[in-house]
Amino acid sequence: MKGIKHPRNDETINPSGNASIYDVIDRVDSKRRNFVKGSVGVAALQAAGGLTLSGLVNTVQAGPVPAGLGFPGIGFESVPASVSVTSAPAAPAVADRITVPAGYTAELFVAWGDPIMPGAVPFASDASNTAAEQAKQxxxxxxxxxxxxxxxxxGRPSVDRGILAINNEYTPEEILTPAGIAGANLAAVRKSQxxxxxxxxxARRRNGKWMVVKNSVYGRRLTANTKTRISGPAAGHALMKVNEYLISDTGSHATGRLTDGxxxxxxxxxxxxxxxxxxTYLTCEENFNGNFGSNTAVPAPTAGEVGKMFNRYGLTKDGFNYKWHTQDPRFDLNVNPNEANLFGWVVEVDPYDPKSVPVKRTALGRFKHESAQYVVDAQGHLAVYMGDDERNEYIYKFVSAGKFNPADRVANRNLLDDGVLYVAKFDADLSGQWLPLLPGTVGVDGVALRDNPNFAGANDAExxxxxLIKTRMAADAVGATMMDRPEWTGARPRIGGFNKIEIYCTLTNNNRRGSSATPSSNKADGTTAAGSARPAVDAANPREDNIYGHIIRWQETGDTVKATTFAWSLFLQAGDTKTTKPAKATNNYKGNIVADPYGSADFGAPDGLWFDPFGRLWVQTDQIGDASGDWKNIGANCMVCADPNTGMxxxxxxxxxxxxxxxxxxxPDGKTMWVGVQHPGEDATPSNPELKSRWPANQWGVESDGVTSLPFGRPRSAVVVITKDDGGVIGS
Structure with missing residues (x-):
């Protein structure tokens, strides 16, 4: 989710009513409006100067990126940034469509509201689908x-059939129901949940075309009301026991008992x-605090254990305006204060078993989990690397006590329940330490965590x-390094002669870094309000007002995940090479992205990060996405591919x-890629859902079956499937 809101730059300098390139394109037949294979795309033309000879010439890019150590090279040329080509009031700021390089084709695969399991009904473009219907879509x-x-x-992994497990992060409350958030009632809340x-x-490919098997027995939805199991060291603790409710379409009805934890x-x-x-699949619970609220004032930060935890995890009276608490007492912080402790975990799901119960693995800690990247070292030790997505939070790793057994799936079932959770400390000499979050670990105040009032208990198990329930506060106590919104982690494949354990993490942005003449940090006693610190720049976060973000990486000492030390470096600093924003002492806002031609791959706010099995690094971005304010040159959000050796x-x-x-x-063969698009046309209104976007209906016109018309009415988050026209590996 976006961390910084930017000016919209709504003022026009061209009041002409002439047709824009978007108007011309939208008059073309829908079949011809799909991606034109092997030709210059709309975004390329708009960025290079439009439908002119000079515009066509300017679309020429540099040659491929060559192969290197453990890296197979990049065979495509950069698509230009999608930026505004007109300032006419009716035109969108950026092209309202997906663009991929020449020689690739992207098709719509699945969108919000599409049926994915037996008994599901189609998406209603007026948002009239009920909660029960949404639960099968x-x-x-x-x-x-x-x-x-x-x-x-x-006997080998299929390249034509499999299961996709896809997270659904949050809901577009303004357009989720016909009345929008102003009409919140139990039915609306249940649909949101x-x-x-x-x-x-x-997912199955038939006759060369990928589609969703809509009546598959594997089709399944996990929602805000799905039963889950709690496992690991925090299971059964008093802080994990909550008011028991019978959940139904008519409400959440209290039984008068507590759950068992x-x-x-x-x-x-x-x-x-x-x-x-x-x-198995690991789904990460991030901004859970926003789903809670209360009809009355919540406990103050000084009001005992509950108030302190609410403060550190950002739980407030109004939350993110979901209004669930107005209809469902489970999410009322005063009625059911411990319920929030049941969220902020990594949840393990078996996608192959539709009857399996998801498991919340408490040994991996409770915070705003952004991702969970596993690594198994040569000795069979397993680690999971994780980021906590908020300004001034931390990077973690969990190391299991047991070893991974590749010959026995059942034997690995509880590996994520027993081990040690560490938090990272990045030192100025480019070395780092993993600080264990254990009862005997001594904090910066010289007191062991077992003797710290925040964690005191009858025994070390408690x-x-x-x-683990108060992970952020434990990381505060031991003096971990505050980072600029640590999000996705990724492990570089050990292939092609590369044999190091090398982990990357996106640091999306932090406009509070270096923003105060009197810097502050997360207090060691855990009393700092979530995201409120204003730290000075440091070696691992070297830019004040870090609006464009950066990517950090590290290698484990001795090539084992059990290492307690590491060596680190900055992989890149994102930025805008064309910016005229006044430079600061530690930030010119241009970044140091390596690209040829210079500036041809500018991006900011790196978020998603993933290595494919062949060694290519893919980075996805999350900024305002409409070419406004600080993003006028970078334009729409994008996905880039990078060489981990050179940064190109x-x-x-x-x-x-x-x-x-x-x-x-x-x-598995690398010839099909799925990519997600979230909240197109964000900030629309209930009265005009298509105010900012009409995607994906405006791009494809028909559903994946090639017959059914895609409904207009409101923009829809979706997943697209991308293939290379010559049948080759994506990126080659």
Whole structure:
């Protein structure tokens, strides 16, 4: 989700009523309006100067990026940034469509509201689908995803059939129902809850075309009301016991009892993801605090344990204006204060078993989980690397006590329940330390965590449970390094002669870095309000007013995930090479992205990050997405491909107006890629849902079956499927 709101630059300098290029294109037949294979795209023309000879000449880009150590090269040329070509009031700021390089084709795969399981009904463009109907449809605002292939007849992973597990992070409340948020009632709240969570669907390629198997037995929805199991050291603790409710369409009815601390209902704000080497899906609960609220004032930060936890995790009376608490007492912070403790976890899901119960793995800590990247070292030790997506939060890793057994899937089932959670400290000499979050760890105040009042308990088992429930506060206590919104983590494949354990993490932005003459930090006693610190620049976060973000990476000492030290470096600093924004002492806003021609792959606010199996690094962005303010030159959000050896980057994809590009998955052969587009046309109104975007209906016109018309009425988050026209590997 966006961390910084920018000016919209709404003022026009061209009041002409002449038709824009968008108007011309939209008059073309829908079949011809699909991507033109092997030709110059609309975004390329608009960025280079339009339909002129000079514009066509300016679309020429540099040659491919050559192969290197563990890296197979990049074979496509950058698509230009999608930026404004007209200032006419009726025109969108950026092209309201997906653009990919010449030689590639993108098609719509699945969109919000599409049926994905037996008994589901089609999407209603007037948003009249009920909560029960939404619970069988593809959820809203898709984010991280992963592809789980079936085995083919030859016993190898299929490249034509598998399961996609896709996160649904949050809901477009203004257009989710006909009346919008102003008409919030129980039915609206239940629909919002049904659109959160995870969508699990079967994907199959028939006659060369990918489609959703709409009546598949594997089709499944996890929502804000799905029963889950709590496991690991925090399971059963008093802070995990909440008011028990019977959840139905008529409300959440209190039984008068407490739960046992081993059961929870729902998974929400599912942002990025991970997988396990035994073939399960890890969905990460991020901005869960925004779904809670209260009809009365919440406890003050000084009001005991509950008030302190609310403050540190950003739980407030109004939340993010979901209004769930007005209809569902489960989400009222005063009625049911411990319910928030059941969220902010990594949740393990078995996509191959539709009857399996999702498991919240508490050993991995509780915070705003952004992603979960596993690594297995040569000795079989397993680690999971994670970011906490908020300004001034931390990077973590979990190391399991047991070893991964590739020959026995069942034996790995509880590997994520027992181990050590660490938090990172980045030192100025480019070395780093993993600080264990254990009862005996001594904090910066010289006091062991077991003796810290925040975590005190009857024994070390209870202390550890509290450390994991209050992970942010434990990281504060041991003096971890505050980072500029740590989001997705990715592990570089150890292939082609590259054999190091090298992890990357996107640091999306932090406009509070270096913003105060009297810097502040997260206090060691855990009392700092979420995201409120104003830290000075440091070696790992070297730019004040870091609006464009950067990517950091590190290598584990001794090539083992059990290492407690590492060496780190900055992979790149994102930026805008054309900016005229006045430079600051530590920030020229231009960044240092390596591209040829210079500036041809500018991007900012790196968010999604993923290595494909061949060693290419893919980075997705999350900024305002409409070419306004600081983003007038960078334009729409995009996805770039980069060489981890040299940093050389190419822009592969640009998104529609106001969207975030997020989520990526690939077939085992690398010849099919799925990419997510979230919240196109964000900030529309209930009276005019298509105020900012009409995507994807405006781009394709027909559904994936080639017959059914795509409904207009409101923009829809969606997943597109991308293939190379020559049948080759994506990126080659």
């Amino acid at each position: 593809f959820g809203a605002h898709n984010d991280g995803m992963a592809f789980f292939p079936f085995l083919g007849t030859d 049904a659109a959160h969570g995870v969508s699990i669907l079967e 081993y059961t929870a209902y729902g998974t929400i704000n599912n942002c990025a993801n991970g997988v396990t080497p035994w073939g 202390v550890l449970a509290k450390i 980057a190419r822009r592969f994809l640009t998104g529609p107006n106001g969207c975030e590009v997020t989520g990526i998955a690939m077939c």
